[in-house]
Amino acid sequence: MSFDLQLIIESLPVMLMGIGITFKLLVISGVLGLLLAICLLLMRISGLWYLNIPAQIYIYVFRGTPILVQIFIVYYGLPQFESVRESIFWPILREPTGCAILALSLNTGAYVSEILRGGVLGVDKGVLEAGSALGMSAHQKFIYITTPIATRLALPAYSNDVISLLKSTALASTITIADMTGIARTIVADTYAPYEIFISLAVVYMIFTFGLQKLFGIIEGYLGQYTKRE
Amino acid sequence: MSITENRPLIQMQNVNKFFGDFQALKNVNLEVRKGERIVVCGPSGSGKSTMIRCINRLEEHTDGHIVIDGNTLTDKVKDINAVRREVGMVFQNFNLFPHMTIVKNLMIAQQLVRNTSKNDARETAMFYLERVKIPEQAQKYPIQLSGGQQQRVAIARALCMKPEIMLFDEPTSALDPEMINEVLEVMVDLAKEGMTMICVTHEMGFARSVADRIIFMDLGEIVEEAAPEEFFDNPKSERTKKFLSQILSH
Amino acid sequence: MDVLAGWWDDYFWGAVVVGKVFFCSLALMIIFGLLGAMAKLSNSRVAQKIAGAYTVVFRGTPEILVVLLLYFGSAVVLTAIAQVFNPEIKFVDVPPFWAGTIAISIIVGSYATETFRGAFLGVHPGSIEAARALGMSDLQTFVYVRIPEMWRLALPPFGNHMLSLVKDTALISIIGLNETMFVAKQAITVTGKPFTMYIVVGAIYLGFSTVVTLFVMGAEKFGERTTVGAK
Numbered sequence: 184m185s186f187d188l189q190l191i192i193e194s195l196p197v198m199l200m201g202i203g204i205t206f207k208l209l210v211i212s213g214v215l216g217l218l219l220a221i222c223l224l225l226m227r228i229s230g231l232w233y234l235n236i237p238a239q240i241y242i243y244v245f246r247g248t249p250i251l252v253q254i255f256i257v258y259y260g261l262p263q264f265e266s267v268r269e270s271i272f273w274p275i276l277r278e279p280t281g282c283a284i285l286a287l288s289l290n291t292g293a294y295v296s297e298i299l300r301g302g303v304l305g306v307d308k309g310v311l312e313a314g315s316a317l318g319m320s321a322h323q324k325f326i327y328i329t330t331p332i333a334t335r336l337a338l339p340a341y342s343n344d345v346i347s348l349l350k351s352t353a354l355a356s357t358i359t360i361a362d363m364t365g366i367a368r369t370i371v372a373d374t375y376a377p378y379e380i381f382i383s384l385a386v387v388y389m390i391f392t393f394g395l396q397k398l399f400g401i402i403e404g405y406l407g408q409y410t411k412r413e
Numbered sequence: 414m415s416i417t418e419n420r421p422l423i424q425m426q427n428v429n430k431f432f433g434d435f436q437a438l439k440n441v442n443l444e445v446r447k448g449e450r451i452v453v454c455g456p457s458g459s460g461k462s463t464m465i466r467c468i469n470r471l472e473e474h475t476d477g478h479i480v481i482d483g484n485t486l487t488d489k490v491k492d493i494n495a496v497r498r499e500v501g502m503v504f505q506n507f508n509l510f511p512h513m514t515i516v517k518n519l520m521i522a523q524q525l526v527r528n529t530s531k532n533d534a535r536e537t538a539m540f541y542l543e544r545v546k547i548p549e550q551a552q553k554y555p556i557q558l559s560g561g562q563q564q565r566v567a568i569a570r571a572l573c574m575k576p577e578i579m580l581f582d583e584p585t586s587a588l589d590p591e592m593i594n595e596v597l598e599v600m601v602d603l604a605k606e607g608m609t610m611i612c613v614t615h616e617m618g619f620a621r622s623v624a625d626r627i628i629f630m631d632l633g634e635i636v637e638e639a640a641p642e643e644f645f646d647n648p649k650s651e652r653t654k655k656f657l658s659q660i661l662s663h
Numbered sequence: 664m665d666v667l668a669g670w671w672d673d674y675f676w677g678a679v680v681v682g683k684v685f686f687c688s689l690a691l692m693i694i695f696g697l698l699g700a701m702a703k704l705s706n707s708r709v710a711q712k713i714a715g716a717y718t719v720v721f722r723g724t725p726e727i728l729v730v731l732l733l734y735f736g737s738a739v740v741l742t743a744i745a746q747v748f749n750p751e752i753k754f755v756d757v758p759p760f761w762a763g764t765i766a767i768s769i770i771v772g773s774y775a776t777e778t779f780r781g782a783f784l785g786v787h788p789g790s791i792e793a794a795r796a797l798g799m800s801d802l803q804t805f806v807y808v809r810i811p812e813m814w815r816l817a818l819p820p821f822g823n824h825m826l827s828l829v830k831d832t833a834l835i836s837i838i839g840l841n842e843t844m845f846v847a848k849q850a851i852t853v854t855g856k857p858f859t860m861y862i863v864v865g866a867i868y869l870g871f872s873t874v875v876t877l878f879v880m881g882a883e884k885f886g887e888r889t890t891v892g893a894k
Contacts, residue, residue, distance in 0.1 A: 247826075247872035248865045249833035252844065256865065259851070260858035313508035313567075316469055317522035317574060318497040320490075327521060331512045346723070353725035357837060364728060377735035385724040385732070392723035409512050409554040 187376060191383045194370050198384055201363035204280070205391075208352040208362065212287035213345060219292030224299045238296070245293035250351050253290055258282035258358045283355040291348050298344060302337030303329055335406045342399035346392050353388075363387065419446050420482075422578055422609055423468060428477030430463055430633075437463045438474070439633040447577070450604045451611045452620040455630035456656060461613045464630070465580045468611070469500045482577055498526065501571030505583040507563040509555040515566050516542070516551040519573045527574070534573075541569035545599050561592030568599055579603065581612040615660060621645060629653045666854045667863065670846065677843035678867050684764050684832045684842070685825075685871070691768030692828060696775025703780050714776060721773035727834050729770055734762040734838040763835030771827050778824065782817035783809065815886040822879035829871045833864075843867050 226238035245253065261267045261276055275281035306329050314324040356365035367384045371377050423445040430438035437460045445451055453461045466472040467479060470486060470493045479486040481496045510518050519538035523529040529537070542548045545565040547558075555563055564584060571579060581600065585593045597619050604610060604623045614620065620627055620641060627644040629637045629652075637644070637653045648654045702714035721729065734757060741755040786809050794804040814821075836844035847860040854860070 244865075244869060247869045247876075249830040249868055251833045251836075252861060252865045252868060255844070255847075256858065256861045260861045263856055263858040307508070307511075309504060309506050309508040310510060312471055313502075313504060313510070313570075314522075315471060316497060316500075316502040316504075317570070318494055318526040319522060320494070320525075323525045327525065328510060335512070350725040353727050354834075356727070364725065367728075368731065371731075371735060375739070377732055377739060381728055381732040381736070385720070385728055388725055388728070389720065389723035410556060412556055 190379045198363050198366045201366045204362040205352050215288035216291035220295035223296035242293045250290050254286040257286040279358045279360045298337050298340045302333035305336040306332045422447050422482050424480040426478045428474045431475045448607050449625045452624040453613045453628045459630040460633040461630050499577045501576035502580045503584050505587050507567045519570045537573050541572045545569045560588045561595045564596045579610040670850050673846045677846040680842040681832050688764045688768040688828050692772045695772025696779050699776030700779035718773045721770050730766040733766040759838045759840040767831040771824050778820045782813045785816045786812045825875050
């Protein structure tokens, strides 16, 4: 049993053709998920039970079930309903890519909203009191005090979640999407060389992860300027 | 609005405050006139902080009346904001906005609450920064300043809103000893200019030299109220005597 | 709902499989996590580097990839070994249960390494010094001082790792494990109701997640009994 370097050299470019799809899944789901997370966060901290409770239930369900199941429900499950097949969303929901993006967004939205909430809760109460004492309204305090501080606090956990999202994009391969993992599985089925293919693919993901970590490191450095004593 | 120079700015009548079952304030009656300098002292848990925090509604009094410069303090946001505009507060832990520069800390409330223009806000900010003697720190962030400097900035920030009353909640308790004086000096200057102030503190030297009246609180009640000479030399209540002996012995 | 009639037992046995995977992977995850943490905290540069590589590799690689690699990879290895003894053999199958369980244990174990490491470092140095001053041996200090403080610190993130194990079990269905997803697939071909079938799968996993979460909450309360209160 030998390690076929030639195979890797031939297969990598093919797998990397899927990087565009991986990237697309990551960015679109990431952005949509973040928007959803902000909505859920506002619902959670609104103080209104009819917003808070549904948000909590949503988060509980989406964090408590496997992302794979969620993907399958969207892709395989939704077409069960005629109302879905006849709706205006059908062109999106018929395509595996659209389904993957939907499922990933719904999932990451739940996780990120809790991360944002953690940031909001981490803001020093005393600083908020100072804002109150100066006469700032609740609205003003949220925009000028809570949001900047909470964003910086939430960033490390958020960067971890983005990396998780990257890894979850690989699951798109289970619903026939030809992302990097999807292509890899096809190659392995043909060549029966799982080590060469999967290990080299893993390296690609690790490089991608490393890049994301560096990127977030830069953002954290920029946002955290006011925390340095020098 | 009152015309007389000596009008009552703060009136607390029969104020009670409960935290659940615990009664933090018992039947507190207090009147503070314009220009008066009040020092509140007492053992921890006596309700001193709670009392002044009720004045700007950082705590809600359970019953009784609180009237600040003619504005009755109620649940309504309008009433609360009317009061907070007139009352400035300095906290034990400074509570500067960590993510804003010093000058921005001083400007933000002016811009948001009084709709002051950016330039006017900056002018006022620099004016008060000079008053507290640290104009050169304007572009720094709070974390880069010492505790004493941060507290002076906090005082300037409250002053930028041109309040009628200043509340100080143990302003020097979180400071290293060598920095206490620089803050007390600012407060003494403020007192000399006639600012109406209520100061919760353990700094008895400051109390003796600056206060018009000293209020001693214990277990949520005002036990004794007197001018400094009488308070220190001739305390009437046993509890006051006990407290004074404890804090003045070192 | 009668479309589900007749499928309940299959789902039940599928859920049992999920439970089995959970307990096996939990044990392995703790072992991998502790080994990794001790390697990182040890004085050996080699051990630290290996543990470092372990965490970087498995935190940066998609879980599905690790599952596939372990499954197909071990099949290749075992087939090659078997062919040495009996050249007739074309293919040796590896039970998806073990390939999958080991895969997810390794993955979550890499996160647990960081959690345990952080928890060990979080033990108050003062407590250790006090134990030494009292003459306790290293082993006694470890058992009676380090571990009790450490598991309380590790508990919240550890709870998340347990939830990850529960949810990652669904991935093993991809390599043919006969758990709930697999049952759903079969049920769909018969009933033609994919939504319903996968919702049941989701509900079963949600049930497991809830049990784990409640357990962690209970454990946190238990931990607090003896530590919270002294101020």
